[in-house]
Amino acid sequence: MRTAAFRLMLAVTVLGFGGHALLLPVLPLWVSRAGSGEFGAGATTGVFMLTTVLTQLAVPWLLRVLGYRAVFASGLVLLAAPTPFVLGTAELGPVLALNAVRGIGFxxxxxAGSALVAELVPPAEHGRASSRYGLAIGIPGLALLPLGVATVDALGFTGVFWTATASPLLAALLVPFLRATSPTPRRHASDPGVEELARSEAGVDRVSPDPVAGRRAFVLAGLGPMAAMLAGSVAQGGLTTFxxxxxxxxxxxxxxxxxxxALGGVLGRxxxxxxxxxxxxxxLLLPGGVLSALGMGVELLAVGLSPWLLVPGxxxxxxxxxxxxxxSLVALFAAAGPARYGAASAAWNIxxxxxxxxxxxxxxxxxxxxxxxxxxxxxxxxxxxxxxLTRRRSSPTP
Known part of the structure; x- marks a missing residue:
């Protein structure tokens, strides 16, 4: 985590996700003010997320073929390049098409970004590295999501769109300086035995020479982390929307x-x-899920009582x-091993x-x-x- 490559990775992440966070609340406002209404505003985000998820399915293959830097830089360019063209039209159809391209980039x-975290640091530091990566994503969102609409009043739509274009493009220019290795199986010489320990903690005691058995072991070991991730994101997505x-x-x-x-998410990571x-x-999967469930219980009680109860919930x-x-991200990396960091990252993001x-x-x-x-x-x-499902496995997956 002290290497220049990892620190540069964090800077690239702040610039790339910062441009995304700035535009996220502004683009629905752009089409809504042009007459597309609530449906059009919601459709901009819906189309963006649809192409994002569909793209994520193919990224592990792209990482193997093209490498991390090429995929990461291409994504930043695709996220940024369509943005200025939105200024030329507020009609819903063209805006949705342009935002679909941005979703591919995202x-x-x-x-590629979360997989790079696993590649750039040894397994013994995956927890702290993933935490810092989460902060690099979360802090720009924490600052820019509430300010996005207010920024329109200060800079106008033109200023916001060009800022959201320049930030990911600057990040793309920095990507070639990342000394990222290719996603191939390897051992970390600086931490002998750490990978085996991490995989044992995740319920996988070895990398099977049989690819089918290896994939099956990864799926079984990843059930708990994925279940916790899905349930938590459902709760957060519902709160953000409603x-x-x-x-x-x-x-x-x-x-x-x-x-x-948003602040709780940053602090939790x-x-x-x-x-x-x-x-x-x-x-931490079990206590994290229980804490979120308690929070949703407080939100339930807040409905019809006091809106200020919504804050602690x-x-x-x-x-x-x-x-x-x-x-869950670190558990998936441990279960997958270096040969499948891309697949673990894709599963987590999806x-x-x-x-x-x-x-x-x-x-x-x-x-x-x-x-x-x-x-x-x-x-x-x-x-x-x-x-x-989040309880730790008592015996390794065969």
Whole structure:
């Protein structure tokens, strides 16, 4: 983590994800003000996430063929390059098409970026490295998501769009200086035996010479981390989408709750890093899921009572999910081994993005007929229902 390559990786991440975070709330506003309404505003994000997830499925193959730097740089360019063209039209169809291209770029950088973390540091530091990577993603979002719309008033749409273009392009120019190795199986000479220990902690005692058996072992060992990741992202996605609707006349309580949700995620990932490295992957999945479930229970009680109760509930959900995010990523890396870091990264990112979309759509389907209390209750039950899968395996996968 002290190498120039890893520090440069963090700088590239801040620039790339910062440009994304700045535009995320502004693009829906752009089409909404042009007359596309709420449907058009939601469609911009929906199309973006759809192409992101579809792209993530192909990234492990692209990493093997092209290498990390080429995939990462290409993703940053695709994320940035379509943005200025949005200024030429506010019609929904062209904007959705341009945002679909941006989603492809985002799918590339999310998988390549988190896989690079595993490549650039030895397994003994994966917890802390993933934590710092999470901070590099979370802090720009924490600052820019609430400020995105306000920035439009200060700089206008033109200034925001060009800033969101320049930041990822600058990051792409820095990528060639990353001394990233190719995604091939190897041992870390500086940490003999660490990989075996990490894989044992994840329930995998060796890399099977049989590729089918190796994939099966990875899937079995990854069930717990993926279940925790999906349940947590459903809860967070539901809160992000519906908190403004739960208490529409609550004044500043809802923005503060959204900030608390994001802040909790950043703090949770920061706390998880050293704990995962010291205690091994998989130990924080259960407490993280329970903490998020308790937070959703507080949100359930807040509906119809006091909007300020939404703040501690959102903070608890964010903290719990932050623990799960970091621990699940390291657990998947340990289960996969160096030969499958790309696949582990893709699985984690797909779980995050797909769960976020499911939280928005699935909990919305519950809230429409039964109300937000029922929706938040379903999310809490889902978090609790997945906890048995997060328990550490008592014996290694054969």
């Amino acid at each position: 799918g590339l950088i999310t998988v 908190l403004p609707l739960v208490a529409p006349g609550a004044g500043v309580a809802v923005p503060v709750a959204l900030f608390a949700l 920061g706390v998880a890093g050293p704990l995962v490295d010291r205690r091994g992957p998989g130990r 959102a903070l608890a959900v964010g903290l719990g999910f932050g623990l799960v995010q970091n621990d 779980g995050f993005d797909a769960g976020t979309g499911a939280g928005a759509s699935g909990l919305g389907a519950v809230a429409q007929p039964f109300g937000f209390r029922a929706a938040f209750g379903v999310a809490a039950l889902l978090l609790l229902a997945t906890t048995p």
